[in-house]
Amino acid sequence: MKNQNLTRAKRTRDPDSKRTAIYEAAARLFTDHGYENVSIAKIAREAGIAVGTVYRFHDTKLTLLRAMLEGVEDAFVTRMASDWACDGTYAERIERMCYGLFEVAEDNLDLLKLLNMTTDIVFTDGSLPGDRIQNQIRIMYTEAMNVGASHQGDPHMMAAIAHGMVEGAMVRWMRLGAPKDIDAAAQLALVFKDGFMTNAA
Amino acid sequence: MKNQNLTRAKRTRDPDSKRTAIYEAAARLFTDHGYENVSIAKIAREAGIAVGTVYRFHDTKLTLLRAMLEGVEDAFVTRMASDWACDGTYAERIERMCYGLFEVAEDNLDLLKLLNMTTDIVFTDGSLPGDRIQNQIRIMYTEAMNVGASHQGDPHMMAAIAHGMVEGAMVRWMRLGAPKDIDAAAQLALVFKDGFMTNAA
Amino acid sequence: MKNQNLTRAKRTRDPDSKRTAIYEAAARLFTDHGYENVSIAKIAREAGIAVGTVYRFHDTKLTLLRAMLEGVEDAFVTRMASDWACDGTYAERIERMCYGLFEVAEDNLDLLKLLNMTTDIVFTDGSLPGDRIQNQIRIMYTEAMNVGASHQGDPHMMAAIAHGMVEGAMVRWMRLGAPKDIDAAAQLALVFKDGFMTNAA
């Protein structure tokens, strides 16, 4: 997708194209059949490469999964941070963030489903899938709380609850087929604002 | 010629003791290592019985898991329904229900963790783990909405969001070691009331 | 079927009735699913008795099979001998024997099929299923040969060929559903007479 060297033979593919092919194949397969039910051989076949080549990019099947999950998490965290950093009232920023989350979700449907399916994978730093998203939520909550825009509460627990809301909304939205016309973001934003914001905010 | 078993068959003590031993061993192991990473052999060893005996009680490894999950779900649903049926304002009933949930959680710690880890198992009726709890939440939400105690919203999506909140709070609470002294229920109730109740309620 | 003590409670069953029940259940099941695919538990259930009871009558699953096979073989051998002992020309006796074989077959359909399916079981005396039938054929052939009614030939080989003819005809007949109206016996007798008898006979 990036630099396709049209003057070269097909054999010399962009190394990134293979990495991408692995990701895409794995995302689809993991999502459809579950991590444990997908073999590296199947991923390789689906990606159009050899088994050994998968191992050039990922030391382990688990490593591959983790890389994928970290990828989606990054996308969400990045978007949340940037949406939150915009101008506006807290209510506006929350709303914007909710819409942002679903936009990222739309771009990463397979991986999102995978992220929600995968709760028993531990990363090397001891964290779990979703933790980085939850951390980001906690940062935002703490900031809001400190300026009196949020009710007082334990930031960790509050972030956990908020994160659960997001997950719940997204899982529901995905089970409906992730339709564009249903405004899951709006409903999420509503509960979010009422549940966490003070009247002052 | 094939199997000459040097069996030392054990006595049949309590008829239910084995069933219980299986449940407890499986709950601990599934929870600690994940469903896919626990073999029936491991469960049997942990339960102090033979592999074949596990199969006397559960046709399949998956069957065993389902039975366990349905058990916890039932406990939650039953308790929610009974707490909700009590007298009091909606706010009071919500609060009572939140405390009730954590009481049930305390009694089913291993299984609760299992329930939250297990999101990609499909039951024979097509439902997923947690669905029955979410259904119960939807029932309550709809009732409240119909009398004007809740904001208007799609009951399915609202129930999904509420369910996510509960899960988020419980997972957090469990990661803290499920301490009795931290009032996760209170914080959950707070967000619950603010997030869903109208001022009128 | 023999002595049903009508004055006693049902519990005191004729010990032979159990033996019979086992035979019948095993015959049907072995025939339908193959020896290896039928468990003693299934036989016991089908026979309406306990697993342990099967073992009161037969030391081993293999022992049970052997007893059954010997049973059918005996039936065939006995009938062949008696039919052969009757008066008449050799041709008549052959014909009578062929009809006799199919009469026995009709009475032992399940076991017959089992006998034909089972070629790799070795009896304790080193013989194989069918051997006793083949022996009987050899006796008859030798007798006929000695009086000049049969072509000269190695009795063992001739008996093996004749036995194969019988088996072939019966297997075919069974695959047609063992119909009464198709005269397999007649066709068998025809080839038998032409193939083995001299013109003199």
Place this chain on the structure above:
Amino acid sequence: MKNQNLTRAKRTRDPDSKRTAIYEAAARLFTDHGYENVSIAKIAREAGIAVGTVYRFHDTKLTLLRAMLEGVEDAFVTRMASDWACDGTYAERIERMCYGLFEVAEDNLDLLKLLNMTTDIVFTDGSLPGDRIQNQIRIMYTEAMNVGASHQGDPHMMAAIAHGMVEGAMVRWMRLGAPKDIDAAAQLALVFKDGFMTNAA
């Protein structure tokens, strides 16, 4: 975490050497102990390869058996057809065919025994081991009958009987150690001709 293989992968010598090794090991073991009493592990050990390698060539234990049986059947059918297609009287052609059968048998001793032991395996097309051979016999019989060289009879039943004769002779011959000096073919041909040919032929 799961499989750390201390693998010493071997070189890929002859591409077909493994396939052949599997066939030979399986033929010997199936023949000696019966299909059901031979595990894939045993075959692999005997063939000097790993279990998984067996599965690279055959999807299933049953598939392996079928491939082997079809191999022998083909050999027999092909030879019968070619022998039958030669010039000569029917008697000569029958005789030639009988000798041909035993030549093929000599080249496929293990598999032949397997073919005769295996009567309860059903192929995907519903046919049974031996059916193709019997079909070929029926074709020949029908042809002979149509020109008046054979007695009249139901071709299916006649083919079954003839097929049984062949099997009987071969089994006997194998139990004698498949000796070259005993003329099983001649005896078979004799009964064959007398049993099926008309005087006119």
Place this chain on the structure above:
DNA sequence: AATGAATGAGTTTTCATTCAT
């Protein structure tokens, strides 16, 4: 760098047999 054949430990599940009741 890429390939994919080979490996073998590990999984789920079955079942002949035993023996305490």
Place this chain on the structure above:
DNA sequence: GATGAATGAAAACTCATTCAT
């Protein structure tokens, strides 16, 4: 004598990972 719960060895099959080509 009858029962059937309990046993655990064994089987078919899978698949992450390696490494010679």
